Amino acid sequence: MEYVNDSDTPLNVVLSARSFSVSETGEISYRPLDPGIHLKLSSTSFRVQPHDSFFVFYEAKTDSSIAWFVIYAAFSGFAFRTQNGMNVRLELPHTVYLLPKESLDKSQVAITRVAFDPHARKILVEVENKGDYFGRAMHTFVTASHQKAEGPGFPVFPHSKRRIEVPTPDMQRPEAVVVDFERFKLEEKLGP
Structure with a gap:
């Protein structure tokens, strides 16, 4: 995964993984990463300098034949604040599907x-x-x-x-x- 900072200020990034379920109507609910999913990240927190990028590599395995989860990147350190003076934090997802070679027919x-x-x-x-x-x-x-x-x-x-x-x-x-x-x-x- 590549994280790019196009801004003029350094950004702090913290990664976290979560499992999720999707309801019949498409509503997504998140939960802690299922214990049957084994995830190794090359880094879980880092700083991306202005106009630079940072690569994170991962290895994922599952005890079952199929699994899915999301890796959220929480960005902080933006130069702007809300009208109330609150800092802005942005979370961007990277969705991972661990699937067998067979597919739905x-x-x-x-x-x-x-x-x-x-x-x-x-x-x-x-x-x-x-x-x-x-x-x-x-x-x-x-x-x-x-x-x-x-x-x-x-x-x-x-x-x-x-x-x-x-x-x-x-x-x-x-x-x-x-x-x-x-x-x-x-x-x-x-x-x-």
């Missing part, structure tokens, strides 16, 4: 729910991963005759569900939802 994941809310002009999409592997949806598309709305990509963690909402401001009646993964697509038609 189409038979392990499915669109389990699609619901159109015509008043709010959005579609709720629920995707379930029944497999043991991590996957990532690259895009979500909602289609209607000659119209397309694009929703975000999102991670799909093993043995979990994920719900997203896709705004459809100009669609009268969406016809299909397509969730696009790296090697396959899932499609669900909407009824009349």
Whole structure:
């Protein structure tokens, strides 16, 4: 990891690692690093001089076949303060996924729910991963005759569900939802 200081003042950086979970709606909750994750950092605190950079190397292993965590870099020493005179501290994440060579395939994941809310002009999409592997949806598309709305990509963690909402401001009646993964697509038609 490279930490760059483009400012005119030196910055202090302290690194800390945390495990995290993602809810069905995408809310992230952090906790102390799981004991099954073994992390070695070349440095945990350092100073980056003005207009310079600092490299930190790490080695991570897990007792299980799959794990994920975040390494937060807390920056302090900025030259500016808030109106109340408080110092500013900035935390930037570096997310690490320890994954096996195998990956999620189409038979392990499915669109389990699609619901159109015509008043709010959005579609709720629920995707379930029944497999043991991590996957990532690259895009979500909602289609209607000659119209397309694009929703975000999102991670799909093993043995979990994920719900997203896709705004459809100009669609009268969406016809299909397509969730696009790296090697396959899932499609669900909407009824009349």
